[in-house]
Amino acid sequence: MMPIFTRAIPLFERIEKAGFEAYFVGGCVRDYILGKEIADVDIATSATPQEVQKIFPKTIDVGIEHGTVVVIWEKETYELTTFRTDGEYSDFRRPSDVTFIRNLKEDLKRRDFTMNSIAMDKEGHLVDPFHGQKAIEQRVIETVGSASERFHEDALRMMRAVRFVSQLSFSIEPVTFLALTENAYLLEKIATERKTAEFEKLLQGENRKAAIQLLLDSGLFQYLPGLRFQEKALAQLLKFEIEQLSIIEMWSFLIFLMGIQTDEAERFLRRWKLPVKKIKQVKSTAGWLQYRVHSPWNTESLYEAGLQFVVPVERLFNICNHQHLLQSISDVRERHENLIIKERQELNVSGHDLIKWSGQNGGPWVRDKLALIEKAVLNGEVANKRESIREWLLKCNQS
Numbered sequence: 097m098m099p100i101f102t103r104a105i106p107l108f109e110r111i112e113k114a115g116f117e118a119y120f121v122g123g124c125v126r127d128y129i130l131g132k133e134i135a136d137v138d139i140a141t142s143a144t145p146q147e148v149q150k151i152f153p154k155t156i157d158v159g160i161e162h163g164t165v166v167v168i169w170e171k172e173t174y175e176l177t178t179f180r181t182d183g184e185y186s187d188f189r190r191p192s193d194v195t196f197i198r199n200l201k202e203d204l205k206r207r208d209f210t211m212n213s214i215a216m217d218k219e220g221h222l223v224d225p226f227h228g229q230k231a232i233e234q235r236v237i238e239t240v241g242s243a244s245e246r247f248h249e250d251a252l253r254m255m256r257a258v259r260f261v262s263q264l265s266f267s268i269e270p271v272t273f274l275a276l277t278e279n280a281y282l283l284e285k286i287a288t289e290r291k292t293a294e295f296e297k298l299l300q301g302e303n304r305k306a307a308i309q310l311l312l313d314s315g316l317f318q319y320l321p322g323l324r325f326q327e328k329a330l331a332q333l334l335k336f337e338i339e340q341l342s343i344i345e346m347w348s349f350l351i352f353l354m355g356i357q358t359d360e361a362e363r364f365l366r367r368w369k370l371p372v373k374k375i376k377q378v379k380s381t382a383g384w385l386q387y388r389v390h391s392p393w394n395t396e397s398l399y400e401a402g403l404q405f406v407v408p409v410e411r412l413f414n415i416c417n418h419q420h421l422l423q424s425i426s427d428v429r430e431r432h433e434n435l436i437i438k439e440r441q442e443l444n445v446s447g448h449d450l451i452k453w454s455g456q457n458g459g460p461w462v463r464d465k466l467a468l469i470e471k472a473v474l475n476g477e478v479a480n481k482r483e484s485i486r487e488w489l490l491k492c493n494q495s
């Protein structure tokens with residue numbers, strides 16, 4: 097077993113000594129079987145949250161009503177969730193009540209897909225009542241029990257299925273897929289934030305094209321924020337060879353393909369409830385991409401966009417042109433590197449200098465003059481030195 101599992105063994109022993117069971121569950125077991133890297137482990141236990149708090153001196157209550165307690169142990173943190181069944185699903189979203197149970201199999205039964213319903217004890221023995229290993233071997237995503245029922249209980253599972261397609265390059269088992277198509281509309285009831293989290297993972301998975309194709313084929317896309325009438329833009333996305341892009345780049349590319357302008361882009365991104373900072377970055381990237389498809393970079397646009405946007409935009413521009421020109425990326429990098437100044441702060445004069453030299457009071461003219469100097473320095477019309485700039489200004493005033 098890998099260190100990420102073995103270092104939790106003392107924790108398991110402590111739980112067992114207190115008379116309870118503990119297992120690794122969910123994504124970490126699935127990824128372990130797949131031989132993938134594991135970022136964090138989830139642990140399920142028969143101990144109730146209160147019992148977990150009694151066993152370990154240091155715990156954080158992160159969601160006791162759902163049975164989850166974080167244990168701090170030997171400077172590491174572990175998320176422990178009590179075996180549970182989910183009660184009535186009243187609104188296609190969240191279980192209205194959670195019942196803690198002592199039986200592992202019942203806990204595994206409430207999990208979404210068979211590949212996610214495997215438990216592993218501290219010796220590495222698997223408990224797999226729903227044949228998750230077989231599903232992993234066949235690389236299929238199938239629900240535990242009736243797909244239609246499971247999607248009615250929690251419609252987000254449909255998005256999870258599709259994002260796993262993107263991340264794992266699995267396919268969706270036919271009956272599960274049929275249920276997904278029939279129940280796509282239920283996604284409307286799901287909180288935006290949950291859909292956004294899944295969609296972002298989907299956009300970043302290696303197999304994103306297949307996943308987007310499934311969003312289209314199943315009709316799920318219609319129930320995602322602002323995508324109801326964007327079938328074409330999504331289909332367009334499939335035509336491009338998208339390498340590893342950041343999430344900002346992915347959103348920007350989508351907006352670009354949607355062919356919308358800044359205001360509309362903002363409205364679209366807000367519908368996904370993205371953070372303000374992210375919206376700003378995406379808007380700028382998409383805006384500069386719009387510029388780039390019409391014009392080559394020049395000194396002023398390189399300067400104005402800044403390296404932060406120039407490189408991603410150039411990467412997206414290459415994708416638009418079906419090219420993989422690493423050369424063009426290093427070229428723009430170099431051209432940006434060779435700019436005489438890269439930001440206004442690098443100017444060797446300040447507003448104070450201008451006021452002092454002119455003997456006038458400050459005012460809007462200072463900003464205008466600085467912008468003029470900035471442009472002249474950038475274009476090499478005057479050296480970025482205090483004295484040279486002062487002389488240049490005198491000469492300008494004379495003529």
Ligand code: ATP
Binds near residue numbers: 138
């Ligand atoms: P990831 O690698 O993205 O973390 P994961 O499978 O671990 O994938 P999590 O969201 O961390 O996904 O959930 C952990 C486990 O909880 C899942 O493997 C699954 O067993 C269960 N689970 C999560 N969300 C649901 C859901 N909506 N319905 C049923 N079971 C779920």
Ligand code: MG
Binds near residue numbers: 122123124138
């Ligand atoms: Mg996980």
